[in-house]
Amino acid sequence: MRLLGLALRRLAASLPALAMIIVGLFLLLQFAPGDTVDALVAQIGGGDAAITQELRHFYGLDVSVPVQLARYLWRLVRLDLGFSAIYGKPVADVIFERLPVTLLLMGSALSFAFAAGMVLGLVAARRINRWPDTLISTLGLVFYATPSFWFGLMGIVVFAVKLAWLPAGGLEDVGSGARGLARVADVAWHLVLPTLTLSLIFLAIYLRIMRAAVLEVLTLDFVRTARAKGLGETAVLTNHVIRNAMLPMITLIGLQAGTMLGGSVVVESVFALPGLGRLAFESVVQRDVNTLLGIAFVSSLLVIAVNFLTDLLYGLIDPRIAEGR
Amino acid sequence: MDTRLMITRRAALAGAALAAAPLRAGFAAAAAAEQPVKGGVLTVHLGSEQRILNPALRASTGVYIVTSKIVEALVDLDANGHPTPVLATGWTAAPDGRTITFTLREGVVWHDGQPFTAADVQYTAIELWKKYLNYGTQLQQYLVAVDTPDPHTAVFRYSRPMPLDLLLRALCDLGYIAPRHVFEGSSVLDNPANNAPIGTGPYRFVQYERGQYIIAERNPAYWRKDLPYLDRIVWRVITDKSAAAASLESGQIQISTYNSLPLADLNRLKADPRFEVSTRGEEANAFNNTLEFNTRRKELSDVRVRRAIAHAINVPYFIENFLYGQGKPATGPIPSSSAAFYPAGSTPPYPFDRKTSENLLDEAGYKRGADGVRFPLKLVLINNGEDVPLLASFIQQSLGSVGIRVEIVQLDVAGALTTVYRDWNFDLATGWHQYRGDPAVSTTVWYRSGSPKGAPWTNQYGWQSDQVDALTDEAASEIDPAKRRALYAQWVEAVNAEIPVWMVTERQFFAATSHRVHNHHTTPRWDSSDYRDVWITD
Numbered sequence: 001m002r003l004l005g006l007a008l009r010r011l012a013a014s015l016p017a018l019a020m021i022i023v024g025l026f027l028l029l030q031f032a033p034g035d036t037v038d039a040l041v042a043q044i045g046g047g048d049a050a051i052t053q054e055l056r057h058f059y060g061l062d063v064s065v066p067v068q069l070a071r072y073l074w075r076l077v078r079l080d081l082g083f084s085a086i087y088g089k090p091v092a093d094v095i096f097e098r099l100p101v102t103l104l105l106m107g108s109a110l111s112f113a114f115a116a117g118m119v120l121g122l123v124a125a126r127r128i129n130r131w132p133d134t135l136i137s138t139l140g141l142v143f144y145a146t147p148s149f150w151f152g153l154m155g156i157v158v159f160a161v162k163l164a165w166l167p168a169g170g171l172e173d174v175g176s177g178a179r180g181l182a183r184v185a186d187v188a189w190h191l192v193l194p195t196l197t198l199s200l201i202f203l204a205i206y207l208r209i210m211r212a213a214v215l216e217v218l219t220l221d222f223v224r225t226a227r228a229k230g231l232g233e234t235a236v237l238t239n240h241v242i243r244n245a246m247l248p249m250i251t252l253i254g255l256q257a258g259t260m261l262g263g264s265v266v267v268e269s270v271f272a273l274p275g276l277g278r279l280a281f282e283s284v285v286q287r288d289v290n291t292l293l294g295i296a297f298v299s300s301l302l303v304i305a306v307n308f309l310t311d312l313l314y315g316l317i318d319p320r321i322a323e324g325r
Numbered sequence: 326m327d328t329r330l331m332i333t334r335r336a337a338l339a340g341a342a343l344a345a346a347p348l349r350a351g352f353a354a355a356a357a358a359e360q361p362v363k364g365g366v367l368t369v370h371l372g373s374e375q376r377i378l379n380p381a382l383r384a385s386t387g388v389y390i391v392t393s394k395i396v397e398a399l400v401d402l403d404a405n406g407h408p409t410p411v412l413a414t415g416w417t418a419a420p421d422g423r424t425i426t427f428t429l430r431e432g433v434v435w436h437d438g439q440p441f442t443a444a445d446v447q448y449t450a451i452e453l454w455k456k457y458l459n460y461g462t463q464l465q466q467y468l469v470a471v472d473t474p475d476p477h478t479a480v481f482r483y484s485r486p487m488p489l490d491l492l493l494r495a496l497c498d499l500g501y502i503a504p505r506h507v508f509e510g511s512s513v514l515d516n517p518a519n520n521a522p523i524g525t526g527p528y529r530f531v532q533y534e535r536g537q538y539i540i541a542e543r544n545p546a547y548w549r550k551d552l553p554y555l556d557r558i559v560w561r562v563i564t565d566k567s568a569a570a571a572s573l574e575s576g577q578i579q580i581s582t583y584n585s586l587p588l589a590d591l592n593r594l595k596a597d598p599r600f601e602v603s604t605r606g607e608e609a610n611a612f613n614n615t616l617e618f619n620t621r622r623k624e625l626s627d628v629r630v631r632r633a634i635a636h637a638i639n640v641p642y643f644i645e646n647f648l649y650g651q652g653k654p655a656t657g658p659i660p661s662s663s664a665a666f667y668p669a670g671s672t673p674p675y676p677f678d679r680k681t682s683e684n685l686l687d688e689a690g691y692k693r694g695a696d697g698v699r700f701p702l703k704l705v706l707i708n709n710g711e712d713v714p715l716l717a718s719f720i721q722q723s724l725g726s727v728g729i730r731v732e733i734v735q736l737d738v739a740g741a742l743t744t745v746y747r748d749w750n751f752d753l754a755t756g757w758h759q760y761r762g763d764p765a766v767s768t769t770v771w772y773r774s775g776s777p778k779g780a781p782w783t784n785q786y787g788w789q790s791d792q793v794d795a796l797t798d799e800a801a802s803e804i805d806p807a808k809r810r811a812l813y814a815q816w817v818e819a820v821n822a823e824i825p826v827w828m829v830t831e832r833q834f835f836a837a838t839s840h841r842v843h844n845h846h847t848t849p850r851w852d853s854s855d856y857r858d859v860w861i862t863d
Binding site: 033039040041046047050058094097152157161169174269271273275278282285 | 368373374375376377383384385386387388456457459460462463514515519520534535536537538540559561562563564565567568571572574575577736737738739740741742743744748759767777779780781782783
């Protein structure tokens with residue numbers, strides 16, 4: 001109950017931010033030259049004035065900007081995200097078709113980056129300034145500095161084209177008709193490369209943070225106390241060091257959840273995955289205001305939710321924080 | 326007649342074929358010897374998702390790639406590039422050119438079981454083509470009514486003479502029929518059948534997963550007996566061109582068409598024995614890189630300056646080094662692949678000659694200033710393909726060397742269209758012109774005055790010529806093919822002399838096809854055609 005109250009209070013506090021995002025984005029899009037009818041005409045290679053007039057009316061673009069905004073907000077209040085110009089169906093449907101893919105990709109990439117970053121960071125900190133540390137830190141730097149589309153394309157060239165071990169793209173084998181577990185395995189198989197690609201940059205960040213955090217915690221008094229009372233190195237690490245070193249990592253997850261949603265545009269395009277990032281990109285190019293605002297709305301809710309969960313996690317890992325709440 | 330057709334085909338192929346020429350004879354022989362295999366799944370690349378899948382509402386190759394297998398038109402092009410019966414079995418024109426009568430195929434049923442009749446043709450022509458179909462509205466602007474004296478006759482009545490050749494050629498693209506019983510009484514733009522098409526074609530629509538794939542399966546009730554061969558076609562949406570090339574190489578897709586792969590990959594895959602990379606079967610869709618001049622700008626209102634700019638650009642060098650040789654310098658707005666209209670013996674009107682260019686600019690009164698610059702210009706690029714930014718940079722450097730400083734403005738397509746065609750906020754613009762089989766379909770609008778402000782790919786250059794306007798109108802309603810041809814030859818000469826738009830290159834689309842696919846690219850608009858007799862092996 002207390003949790004629910006907390007969640008509701010959080011949501012209420014985020015409402016002004018949400019409204020600002022929606023209105024700001026709407027106005028920002030008005031500054032982009034051209035509207036969705038121009039984009040459509042560009043796609044189909046031409047159209048005369050009568051058609052464009054007809055289409056502007058069809059998409060509700062033949063009224064002034066304030067009226068369009070008012071209409072949009074009024075619909076939003078009634079939780080109606082409007083109609084998608086690109087796909088010709090309700091924005092909510094379009095987004096909820098895509099959301100699972102993005103969440104799956106984001107979830108698996110984040111988990112992998114987090115787990116691998118933690119382990120590698122720990123190893124590097126334990127072997128500081130020796131070859132494992134140098135190797136891990138260098139790798140981290142390479143991962144961080146390389147653009148993810150390059151990783152993606154190179155992954156495809158090596159593992160899909162040359163070695164033919166993994167599929168080149170897509171979410172699943174179209175028309176294989178796989179059901180149940182076979183389908184899960186098929187989707188997992190298709191997600192190996194995109195997940196790795198998306199997680200490499202984050203992995204680099206996590207391992208840097210973890211390494212620094214572990215090094216810092218190792219110098220603290222309670223670690224000396226733990227050692228003094230005769231605990232083995234493993235026990236000191238698992239019981240005292242890791243838990244404390246995790247806090248900055250958790251903070252980072254909350255911050256990066258938003259970035260992950262945006263960062264997946266590239267990965268989704270390269271691997272032809274039907275996620276939110278690509279949908280957002282497509283909506284900008286096609287000036288599909290409804291879809292873009294819908295995505296911003298849903299993404300904002302997602303980020304708020306992730307940050308809320310992060311706060312709860314703090315409490316679990318470090319009870320002192322929960323006390324102070 | 327037959328001789329002319331033979332020449333048409335040969336000329337078209339000569340213009341198109343590059344590396345494929347020696348291969349084609351081999352394939353033809355092999356195809357004749359092989360027995361078609363029934364069954365199998367063909368996977369086709371879809372580079373950009375379309376908003377609706379209704380070719381009677383949206384004319385675009387992106388729509389045709391999918392829908393032409395599901396929905397059928399009145400006519401299509403045969404292997405010789407000549408209109409051939411599909412849903413229409415015959416046609417006659419009245420001597421005054423104002424009445425054109427189509428006889429329709431009997432025994433054809435829609436995928437939902439209803440019979441196809443003249444009422445469908447009447448409804449589609451009046452309610453879809455004339456009202457909403459891009460280029461259709463213009464083609465059918467003088468269409469008064471479609472009469473249906475019996476269920477298999479449709480009589481098109483026009484208020485001005487309509488050349489039969491123009492109508493038939495245009496109807497290959499702009500002649501897809503929608504089912505009246507599905508659309509009537511609903512809002513046409515909102516109809517659910519726009520995304521789940523119901524047609525009469527060899528394949529039936531099954532499923533559309535947005536952002537992923539579209540599936541169609543064999544139509545067992547297809548009116549051509551024992552066709553098609555394939556069990557199903559899957560179109561996979563892959564927006565990243567490099568990723569699409571990788572999918573082709575790893576066997577996930579078997580056909581990618583209309584230049585949906587990077588130029589570099591097309592060039593590389595040409596040498597790969599697993600694929601055929603060629604313009605074969607793409608002859609009906611030629612396109613040009615353009616350079617458009619805003620003649621409201623004082624310097625550009627002088628035709629000598631426009632000519633000087635054209636002379637300053639080394640087009641063969643650009644094609645060789647930036648386009649991997651995929652194209653040739655254009656000789657005007659009618660491409661050499663259009664044998665019915667291409668003026669014989671044409672040559673590029675403004676060959677590269679820096680000296681002439683500088684002389685023309687001096688003569689026009691624009692001497693180089695102290696810094697070597699004559700005047701600055703703003704170039705807006707209309708990004709249709711990866712070659713457009715390349716050409717923009719090439720133009721920038723070429724004009725720099727004759728003393729014109731060019732600033733490049735980069736926008737996405739929607740932004741560029743608005744900036745150039747509605748706001749007229751440009752000096753130069755570069756993009757693509759697509760030629761659709763007959764100059765009257767989408768080419769003369771680039772030069773005819775009086776286009777409403779904001780209509781993209783039309784004359785928005787502040788340029789007007791009475792002669793060009795008169796020739797355009799006369800040719801559009803001239804029903805004698807020989808006279809029409811002569812009028813267009815005059816028209817090309819007139820617009821080449823004035824160049825409000827300069828056609829820089831002449832190119833054809835490339836398709837990359839796996840050798841697992843058989844009997845493919847056999848007609849000039851094959852990827853926009855019905856795929857009824859293509860088959861696949863492992």
